[in-house]
Amino acid sequence: MKKNKYPIIWSKKNFSIKIFCSIPNIATGILVKAGDANFVVDPGDGILRDLNKELKINEILSISDVFITHGHHDHVGGVWSLLTYLRVMNKETPLVIHYPKGCLEIVHIHNAFNRVYSGNISYKIVLREIDGDKEFKSKKVTIKPFPVIHKEYLSDNKTTRQVPALGYKFIYDNIKICYGGDTAYCDDLVKHAKNSDLAILEAGHDDDTPDDMHMTLSEATSIGKSAKEYYLVHVPE
Ligand SMILES: [Zn+2]
Ligand SMILES: [Zn+2]
Numbered sequence: 742m743k744k745n746k747y748p749i750i751w752s753k754k755n756f757s758i759k760i761f762c763s764i765p766n767i768a769t770g771i772l773v774k775a776g777d778a779n780f781v782v783d784p785g786d787g788i789l790r791d792l793n794k795e796l797k798i799n800e801i802l803s804i805s806d807v808f809i810t811h812g813h814h815d816h817v818g819g820v821w822s823l824l825t826y827l828r829v830m831n832k833e834t835p836l837v838i839h840y841p842k843g844c845l846e847i848v849h850i851h852n853a854f855n856r857v858y859s860g861n862i863s864y865k866i867v868l869r870e871i872d873g874d875k876e877f878k879s880k881k882v883t884i885k886p887f888p889v890i891h892k893e894y895l896s897d898n899k900t901t902r903q904v905p906a907l908g909y910k911f912i913y914d915n916i917k918i919c920y921g922g923d924t925a926y927c928d929d930l931v932k933h934a935k936n937s938d939l940a941i942l943e944a945g946h947d948d949d950t951p952d953d954m955h956m957t958l959s960e961a962t963s964i965g966k967s968a969k970e971y972y973l974v975h976v977p978e
Contacts, residue, residue, distance in 0.1 A: 748791075749972050751939050756913045758920075758939065761791035763974035765945045765955070769816050771920070772796075775913040778880035781823070782808045782909065782920060788819035789826055802830060806879050807838045810922025811891055811906035812846030820847065824854050824866065832864040837879065839886070842872040843905035871907060874929075885910040887933050889924030892954045901953070908933065919968065923975065925953045926960040931967070940968035943975035 749760040761770035768785035772795060779796065781788065781804055792801050807823070810816055820838075827836065840847040851868055876885040891906035908921040910933045919937040921930045923945060934940040942965050945955030956964075958973070965971030 749974070751918075751970070751972070753916045753938060754914055756911075756916045756918070758918055758941070759795065760941065760972070760974060761795075762787065763943075764815070765923075765943075765975050765977055766815055768818060769975070770819065771941075773882075773911055773918070775880065775882045775911070777803070778806075778882060779804045780806045780808060780879075780882070780911075783810055783816040783922070784819035784823050785815050786818035789822050792823075798830065802827065802832045803834065805834065805837065807836065808884070808909050809838065809840040809844060809847055810889075810908065810920070811841060811904050812844040813893065813904070813923065816923070817846050817850070820850050821854065824850075825858075827864060828858060828862050835865040835867055837867045837869050839869045839871055839884075841886075841888075841905035841907045842870045881913065883912040885912070885933065887929040888927075889922055889930055890927045890953055891923045891925065903953075910937065921964075923955060926951060926956050926964070931964055934964045934971075935967040937968040938970065940965055940971040942971055942973055944973040945975040945977065947977045 747762045755776050757774045759772045763769045768787050769783040770785050770788045770791050771782035773780040871886045874887045886907045889906045889908045892901040910919045917937040918939045919934045920941040942961040944958045944961035946957045949957050961973050
C-alpha cells in the first residue's frame with residue numbers, strides 16, 4: 742500500500758488520475774485524464790483551487806464530464822462553484838454530470854443554478870442520471886458504474902438510511918482504474934476492483950467493526966490486494 746498523502750498521482754501511458762484530496766466529512770477532489778479528455782470525479786470543496794493549480798484555463802474549460810458517486814457534501818461541495826466558474830470563464834462545450842438516480846443534491850444544485858442564471862449560461866449542462874450498471878463511453882473512455890452500499894445518519898444521530906451511491910470503473914487504452922466512492926464492503930466493489938490496474942478504495946471506518954457506511958482498513962486492504970495497485974483514501978485524519 743502506498744502512503745495516504747495528498748495529492749496522490751498515478752499514471753500509465755496516457756491515462757492518469759490525481760486525487761487532490763479525500764478526507765471524510767471535509768472534501769474530495771479527483772481529476773482523471775485520458776488522452777486529451779479531462780474528467781472531474783467528486784468535486785468537493787476546494788476543487789477550483791486544485792484544478793487551477795493543475796490545469797491551464799483552456800483545459801479546465803475542456804472538462805467534459807463530472808462523475809458524482811453520491812450527494813454527501815464532501816463529494817459535491819464544489820459543484821456550484823465549478824458550474825459558476827465555467828460560466829464566468831465562458832465555457833462553450835457541454836458538460837455532462839453523471840450521478841446516481843435519486844441523488845437529490847445534484848438535481849437541486851442544477852435547478853438552482855439554472856434558475857439563478859437562466860438564459861445566461863454559455864454552455865450546456867447535461868444531467869445524466871445513472872440507474873443500474875450499464876456501461877457507457879465518453880471521449881474514448883469506457884465507464885462502468887456499479888452500485889455500492891453507503892448510508893448516512895438522520896438528525897437523531899442514531900437512525901441511518903441508505904443513500905444512492907455508485908462506484909465507477911474507468912477503462913482507457915485497456916487500462917482500468919476502479920474508484921469505489923464511499924462504500925461499505927460489497928460484492929460489486931470486490932468484483933470491479935479485482936485485476937484493475939489501480940483501485941482507489943475508501944477506508945473511512947474508524948474502528949475494526951464492519952458496518953454499512955464505510956470500509957474498515959482490513960476490508961479495504963483485502964480488496965486492494967486483488968488489484969494490481971491500490972490506494973486507500975478517505976481515511977479519517
Ligand atoms: Zn465521503
Ligand atoms: Zn459519504
